[in-house]
Amino acid sequence: MSKVLMKGNEAIGEGAIRAGCRHFFGYPITPQSELPHYLAKRMPEVGGVFLQAESEVSSINMVYGAAGAGVRVMTSSSSPGISLMQEGISYLVGAELPCVIVNVMRGGPGLGNIAPAQGDYFQSVKGGGHGDYKLIVLAPASVQEIIDMMQLAFDLADKYRTPVMVLGDGILGQMMEPVELDDEVTVPEIPARPWAASGLKGREKPNVINSLYIVPEECEKLNQRLFAKYAAITAAETRWEEYRLADAEIVLTGFGTCARIAKSVVDKARAEGIKAGLIRPITLWPFPAEVYAKATAHAKQFLCVEMSMGQMVEDVKLAVNGKRPVHFYGRSGGMVPLARDVLAEVRKLVAGGAK
The missing domain is CATH 3.40.50.920 (Rossmann fold)
Incomplete structure (x- = not known):
């Protein structure tokens, strides 16, 4: 165990690596740009994939594809960038795909500024995109908690097959604090994904990842299933x-x-x-x-x-x-x-x- 001085944005990236995430798609925007910068270096060191997309819209759809293929995947952005991702986030929920989305909030509305803020609370906890849905939203309060919380975020995403948002602000992203880290990066066991679109693998029919339900009765059943899931999450995962x-x-x-x-x-x-x-x-x-x-x-x-x-x-x-x-x-x-x-x-x- 070593004690290291880390910036919050870097801690998010290191926490994701240690949680077994090996795929990141994102786009730089202040005050979270140190996170993709950090992962651009770290992902290749652990055999992972880092890709700077051409926009936040592209980023979230790349996350959809990677999550559908069955890998641990994340993206990150700051306030207006998260707004651009809302359609894709709703798609991820509708397809019941696990992933982690990080929002390091800045001042708004509009383009606002690059100073810290918490004005994305409604967007995060009320379902910022279209349709009836919820995200698990985690709010760290220290750099050490950021490291620890990334493991939790990926675990919850897998357990409930749902996107999880880690919501911080510009202060947490930019501040530096000492954190305790294991000297060796041990990749946790990642749950099997029998639902993933990753080839037949002995099945007669391929898995299909989809959020399109043309028949209203089928779409209603999806909503009912999601909200039964949300009730289970509320009962088991509420933290304070x-x-x-x-x-x-x-x-x-x-x-x-x-x-x-x-x-x-x-x-x-x-x-x-x-x-x-x-x-x-x-x-x-x-x-x-x-x-x-x-x-x-x-x-x-x-x-x-x-x-x-x-x-x-x-x-x-x-x-x-x-x-x-x-x-x-x-x-x-x-x-x-x-x-x-x-x-x-x-x-x-x-x-x-x-x-």
């Missing part, structure tokens, strides 16, 4: 972190970088005698609604901290179900909330009481 939550009267919540900021605010508030706690969703979908509902037994109010105009607030409000007020503090367009300003908001809410 609790911090100083047991007696918290004001509960902060945020994901990714904002969760780190909120955690420091919790400690500062506790030092002032304010009973603050934190819920950090690790799976943004499935959303850990149950832990918020349970927290209403002692929490008087909730505060969402986001780098957006408050997209996660809706899910927290649904989880709390009107039992407690849910407040919001955030910055958008590439601006980052400061701990001192969030703490000031906490003081104001506590002084005002739950309304």
